[in-house]
Amino acid sequence: MKRRSLINFAAAGLVAATSLGLSGVAASAQDVTLRLHQFLPPVATVPKHILKPWATAVEEASGGKVKIDHFDAMSLGGRPPELMDQARDGVVDISMTVVGYTPGRFPRTEVFELPFMMTDPVGTSLAFWQMVEDDFQSNEYKDLKVLGAWVHGPGVVHTKDGVSKLEDMAGKKMRGPTRVINDMLTELGATPVGMPLPAIPEGLSKGVINGTVIPWEVTPAIKLSELVGKHTEFSGDEALYTATIVLVMNKAKYDALPDDVKAAIDAESGAKLSGFAAKVMYDYDAPGREIAVKNGNEITVLDEAEVARWKEAAQPVIGRWVDDMAKRDIDGQALIDQAKALIAEKSAM
Secondary structure (H helix, E strand, O other): OOOOOOOOHHHHHHHHHHHOOOOOOOOOOOOEEEEEEOOOOOOOHHHHHHHHHHHHHHHHHOOOOEEEEEEOOOOOOOOHHHHHHHHHHOOOOEEEEEHHHOOOOOOHHHHHHOOOOOOOHHHHHHHHHHHHHHOHHHOOOOOEEEEEEEEOOOOEEEEOOOOOOHHHHOOOEEEEOOHHHHHHHHHOOOEEEEOOHHHHHHHHHOOOOOEEEEOHHHHHHHOHHHHOOEEEEEOOOOOOOOOEEEEEEEHHHHHHOOHHHHHHHHHOOHHHHHHHHHHHHHHOHHHHHHHHHHOOOEEEEEOHHHHHHHHHHHHHHHHHHHHHHHHOOOOHHHHHHHHHHHHHHHHOO
């Protein structure tokens, strides 16, 4: 999975402001204040290094006409699975969430969560955004305005007693973030337990789970390397899994904005935000992993032969998903083919 140069969103925002003819129109007071709500603590990678730089870029591109207020860690109330509806219903203006926290509601998006679908996370995110723009926005996201759509880096298995082969998954109570990933965990022999990421530390301490799958990037935010001592990675270009993430806005709120403000938001969103967010999350996998190394934790990297066994074991998940899509009058195999083609195209850019 190749690395890419990181976009400087603050600088990009100033360029966008100039191109829009807005840089010299700074208002004495903000014309629009938008409330952004999300479930992670403010120190986590996504709010600190993605959402706040993006908001700053939008504010600058609007010439000071927009102010985006950040509400982290569900501080406006509710639970993470409610974030999508909070934006849809206007409880908040913008929300960031894992799509799979609302299981079954956004079935087309699940194509990117299928086992071993994701290769390069930036290319996969650009493919995800392309399919949102071309298809998903007009159907499963029709009640929202999607501002960004991305995936995180390779999913890693984190457990208390270690996983070095497929058989070690048997009987483990494993937290999974979405219904597709939970189905995969079942097929791999584990007992899946669905819960949002902030609930992982309590779940581990109370024995509700004895492991989880998440990327390295977010492990420092929940101090996971202090809670478990064993981690399992997968060799090769294909990741065990990834989860889909979106930044969405209340549609009526967006539609009511002045044209120049909408232009400022659009200039800093879409493919630009999606690729940037994926790159930031991927870059922060390394320092998250380093914390586990410094803590003396054991990291096992499965070789290609063992990874092939996991791929084979996970195949029924894909078949069941295609069958489920057919019941919804969705051509799941066509979505898989389209996603794979776009991932290959965008990853080669």
